[in-house]
Amino acid sequence: MTSPEGTAPAAAGDIPFVSGARPPGEGGHFEEFSAHPAYFLLRAYRECGELAEFDMGGMNTVLMVGPEAHEAVFRADDVKVSAREAYQFMVPIFGKGIQYGAPLDIERQQLRMHSRGLASEKMNFYAPVIAQEARDWIAGWGDSGEMDFYEGFADLTIKTSTHCLLGPEFRYSLTDEFASLYHTLGAAADAGGLQDPGAKKAAYEARDQARARLEELITERVDKRRESGKVEPDLLQVYMDATYADGSHLTTSEIAGMIVWFMFAGHHTSANTAAWVLVELARNPELAQAVVAEIDRTLEATSGEFDLKSLRRMSITEGFIRETLRVHPPLNTLTRRVIEDFEYKGHIIEKGKNVMLSPYVAHRLEAEFPDAEKFDPYRPNPENPFALIPFGGGQRKCVGNAFAMLQVKVIFAVLLEEYEFELAGPPDTYAEIMPSLILRPSDPCVLKYRRRNKQGSA
Amino acid sequence: MSRYRIEVDLMLCQGHGVCTEECPEIFEVVDMETGYPKVRVRDDMPDESLRSKVQDAVNYCPNRTIRIVEIE
Numbered sequence: 256m257t258s259p260e261g262t263a264p265a266a267a268g269d270i271p272f273v274s275g276a277r278p279p280g281e282g283g284h285f286e287e288f289s290a291h292p293a294y295f296l297l298r299a300y301r302e303c304g305e306l307a308e309f310d311m312g313g314m315n316t317v318l319m320v321g322p323e324a325h326e327a328v329f330r331a332d333d334v335k336v337s338a339r340e341a342y343q344f345m346v347p348i349f350g351k352g353i354q355y356g357a358p359l360d361i362e363r364q365q366l367r368m369h370s371r372g373l374a375s376e377k378m379n380f381y382a383p384v385i386a387q388e389a390r391d392w393i394a395g396w397g398d399s400g401e402m403d404f405y406e407g408f409a410d411l412t413i414k415t416s417t418h419c420l421l422g423p424e425f426r427y428s429l430t431d432e433f434a435s436l437y438h439t440l441g442a443a444a445d446a447g448g449l450q451d452p453g454a455k456k457a458a459y460e461a462r463d464q465a466r467a468r469l470e471e472l473i474t475e476r477v478d479k480r481r482e483s484g485k486v487e488p489d490l491l492q493v494y495m496d497a498t499y500a501d502g503s504h505l506t507t508s509e510i511a512g513m514i515v516w517f518m519f520a521g522h523h524t525s526a527n528t529a530a531w532v533l534v535e536l537a538r539n540p541e542l543a544q545a546v547v548a549e550i551d552r553t554l555e556a557t558s559g560e561f562d563l564k565s566l567r568r569m570s571i572t573e574g575f576i577r578e579t580l581r582v583h584p585p586l587n588t589l590t591r592r593v594i595e596d597f598e599y600k601g602h603i604i605e606k607g608k609n610v611m612l613s614p615y616v617a618h619r620l621e622a623e624f625p626d627a628e629k630f631d632p633y634r635p636n637p638e639n640p641f642a643l644i645p646f647g648g649g650q651r652k653c654v655g656n657a658f659a660m661l662q663v664k665v666i667f668a669v670l671l672e673e674y675e676f677e678l679a680g681p682p683d684t685y686a687e688i689m690p691s692l693i694l695r696p697s698d699p700c701v702l703k704y705r706r707r708n709k710q711g712s713a
Numbered sequence: 714m715s716r717y718r719i720e721v722d723l724m725l726c727q728g729h730g731v732c733t734e735e736c737p738e739i740f741e742v743v744d745m746e747t748g749y750p751k752v753r754v755r756d757d758m759p760d761e762s763l764r765s766k767v768q769d770a771v772n773y774c775p776n777r778t779i780r781i782v783e784i785e
Contacts, residue, residue, distance in 0.1 A: 363747050364747070366749060367728075370727055376730060376734070567773045640725065649724055657729050
């Protein structure tokens with residue numbers, strides 16, 4: 256790929272408009288954007304530079320690229336540059352009264368509740384749960400075989416998330432219905448939502464039915480927990496015990512919303528990241544060896560236990576996951592609605608437009624990531640904390656970031672302790688696709704696995 | 714005599730609490746009036762003997778909230 260550096264900077268007061276738009280009223284760039292948002296945004300950046308304006312089917316949007324631009328957005332007043340207004344299409348998915356469906360002050364209190372459930376001390380419960388799920392998964396693999404790991408990781412992370420969230424009882428009574436309802440909700444979060452969240456379409460009707468049924472299932476769980484009088488170490492308990500500033504508790508419907516919110520933020524994103532990590536391990540066998548050696552060393556020192564301090568210190572594995580998130584960031588359309596004219600470096604972005612940040616584009620800047628197309632897990636973390644933004648940044652950074660990192664690390668510690676992997680197809684057939692707003696590997700994402708020949712065993 | 718100072722960017726903090734686990738002598742996480750709980754630095758110019766623990770808190774903070782600034 257050619258270097259994006261050397262693109263002319265935008266002239267003051269005049270933000271360049273991306274080429275190739277259909278006339279206003281005929282969709283502008285919407286079709287090209289929807290086909291592959293990350294590729295469209297990369298093209299927009301390469302053509303226009305730091306600021307690139309495009310037409311999302313009637314919604315003019317300015318892509319802002321680079322650590323300085325990211326920081327300006329992340330530090331902007333939440334009321335003036337609003338995530339809430341841009342993400343109204345998520346309200347029917349999470350539910351009324353939750354996140355962007357609640358007033359800002361309530362949403363902040365709900366974020367605090369998530370934060371409690373995701374605090375480091377809670378990870379001591381989650382890490383062994385995730386390890387157990389991963390071990391149960393590989394227990395049925397045999398000595399060798401091949402598998403679609405896109406589906407495999409999606410299935411595994413439904414189990415790990417529901418287990419950490421709702422406890423073993425719910426997890427072990429999981430039915431296909433839960434996964435299918437959840438899938439229906441996911442299918443409704445597409446680029447069309449950014450354009451017109453109120454559109455009438457079949458996917459949105461199905462979404463509303465699925466959301467209602469999920470709430471029934473979760474309500475059953477909450478009622479059972481209340482009846483049992485038991486206190487569990489899972490996230491459900493955190494939400495049941497949490498109080499707003501006025502001392503009131505979440506309603507059962509809000510608890511369901513918190514759970515859907517958590518699942519939504521963390522499930523596909525983690526599953527896809529795990530799939531990419533596996534693909535990159537298989538594409539880069541020499542780099543993979545160092546990861547495996549670190550995992551062996553760590554687990555030997557802890558006698559197979561997953562203690563948090565040791566997990567944190569797995570710097571090679573962490574670097575590998577971080578580099579995977581750099582190259583294949585799951586979310587690429589971090590969007591805000593401009594409520595009051597927003598000034599950046601002399602340019603005015605008028606109220607009513609959207610601004611968008613794209614980790615996919617940001618992570619390919621040569622100035623921040625020399626030889627950006629090269630997969631290099633030893634790449635130093637950039638000086639500027641707003642250069643690498645797979646989880647967003649600032650106050651609205653994904654609060655599940657540490658949980659996500661822990662989850663992927665634990666899964667790979669379990670997998671790589673027992674198995675080695677190789678690609679089943681040519682390396683370039685593992686393509687980046689975006690059928691929704693989440694970037695993922697094309698499926699089936701087939702890899703071969705074989706039980707490791709460890710020292711001392713056959 | 715301390716030769717370094719601790720700086721935090723509270724906007725970045727979401728109260729994950731890794732710093733408290735790595736170096737409880739210096740860091741605690743406290744509730745705020747609104748939003749996330751945030752780190753509180755008990756002593757922003759700690760003794761040199763705590764440097765490696767403070768450095769661990771810096772390194773393992775998931776949000777890169779904490780910095781060490783050397784004092785000339």
